Amino acid sequence: MPGKRRSVGGNTRLLLVAASVIVAFAANAAGLFFGITSVLPHLFYLPIVLVAYWFPRRGTASSLALSLGYLAMTLPFARGDAGLAVAALARAVVFVAIGAVVSLLSLRLREQEQRYRGVFDNSEAGTFIVAPENAGPRIEEVNYVGAALLGSTAKDLIGEPITRFLDDPGAWRDFQVKVRPDKAVYGYETALRRPDGVAVQVIVSGGRLPDGRIILTLVDITARKSAEDALRQANTKLNMMGRLTRNDLMSAVSGLLRRISEGMGEFDDPAVRRYLESLEEDARFVQRRAEITRDYQDLGLRPPGWQPLQEVIREVTSCLLLPGVSVRSWVERLEVFADPMLDRVYVNLIENSARHGETVSEVVITYQLRDDGLVIYVEDDGVGVPEAEKEKIFEYRVDGGGGLGLFLVREILSITGMTIQETGRPGEGARFEIHVPPDGYRLI
Incomplete structure (x- = not known):
């Protein structure tokens, strides 16, 4: 059918061009017999422009x-009339120039149209052009992916109100407010409702065209949202299982410590008491590990977000008991994209300095902009970390030799692409450097 329509359209154009050529030559022939030579030649502009616009590759030759x-x-x-001959030659040159210019412009226009049509038709996103009307915004054009997204065909969707397919009718009003004449909207999430009742989750991007129409691109994220929900439910169940297991473990460890305490009061043999003391030390190690994991049971459960670092550190220091240690932070206006448990990062770093720094009197937190992102420094004036331990302090070891707190610090930061390392000089204080990727921070 499209090929047949093109054939019919091409035949109509040829008839119009032929008719305009016949009229131009007939009118000019009649005019020459009656001595009219300056007005009627303008009729040639019509066939020249028509051929150059409709058939640009033949425009110059025609x-x-x-x-x-x-x-x-x-x-x-002319019969020796030099003026008439010169005027005719000048008009002929103008005819050729107009044909060449219109052909060139038409070819450029066709190339741009083909490029646009290729992007529109072959995009993996559903693409719509919506015309605002008094009766409501109606679909003016849609590609194959967009039609499939709505469970219909492009032909059937033309003229349909876009609001008919929105699960929430108010979403279109909200979207229109965001799409101002000089703005575009990206990443707007909403739900569509197909005619068969099936709901489709999409991300919408759009902008307003100069004539007031709105172009939309829709990407189906239903599968992704379902996977996210399934993962969230799985994490919730795992966390619940971890909580129940930890409670059972804590109860068992408490019972073990109670029995060890009873044994310490019952036996006087030094060898037995030493054995019981070693058992008590191991049991308390397990107890401490279980207590620490309780603080991190929700790690990665909630989505990351932008957090004002100065406010996070202020809340952290207000809850910590740090006798003789002052915490100074110079991170105003800095926001980082991090897991909601970012506060536990700075709790552990500050407590680590206070507990292991021995001579620590202050902890200073600053930042520095770099070409590859941003670096946050957490420095103290304690004894520092020996060179051989700089990487080991972030490791988790079953024997308890590693620091579980710093291991979890690295895990929290890695969720949003941040890294941490210790770069201080032994004897001069510890210095933790947190590298934030370029898209993971902003200054407000």
Whole structure:
């Protein structure tokens, strides 16, 4: 059918061009017999422009042929009249120039249209052009992916109100407010409702065209949202299982410590008491590990977000008991994209300095902009970390040799692409460097 329509359209254009050529030559021939030579030649502009616009690759040759035909008809009537001959030659040159210019512009226009049509039709996103009308915004054009997204065909969707397919009718009003004439909207999430009742979750991007129409691109994220929900439910169940297991473990450890305490009061043999003391030390180690994991049971459960670092550190220091240690932070205006448990990062770093720094009197937190992102420094004036331990302090070891707190610090930061390392000089204080990727921070 499209090929047939193109054929019919091409035949109509050829008839119009032929009719305009016949009219132009007939009118000019009649005019020459009656001595009219300055007005009627303008009729040639019509076939020249039509051919150059509709058939741009033949526009220049056709205008040249029409010009030669005009000269062949006009020059015999000049009969030595140099003015008429010069005027005819000038018009012929203008005819050719107009044909060439219109052909060039038409070719450029066709190339841009083909490029646009290729992007529109072959995009993996559903693409719509919506025309605002008094009766409501209606679909003016849609590609195959967009039609499939709505469970229909492009032909059936033309003229349909876009609000008919929105699960929440108010979403379109909200979207229109965001799409101002000089703005575009990206990442707007909403739900569509197909005619068969099936809901489809999409991300919408759009912008307003100069004529007031709105172009939309829709990406189906239903599968992704389902996977996120399934993962969230799985994490919730795992956390619940971890909580129950930890409670059972804590109860068992408490019972073990109670029995060890009873044994310490019952036996006086030094060898037995030493054995019981070693058991008590191991049991308390397990107890401490279980207590620490309780603080991190929700790690990664909630989505990351932008957090004002100065406010996070202020809340952390207000809850910590740090006798003789002052915490100074110089991170105003800095926000980082991090897991909601970012506060536990700074709790552990500050407590680590106070507990292991021995001579620590202050902890200073600053930042520095770099070409590859941003670096946050957490420094103290304690004894520092020996070179051989700089990486080991972030490791988790079953024997308890590693620091579980710093291991979890690294895990929390890694959720949003941040890294941490210790770069201080032994004897001069510890210095933790947190590297934030370029898209993970902003200054407000």
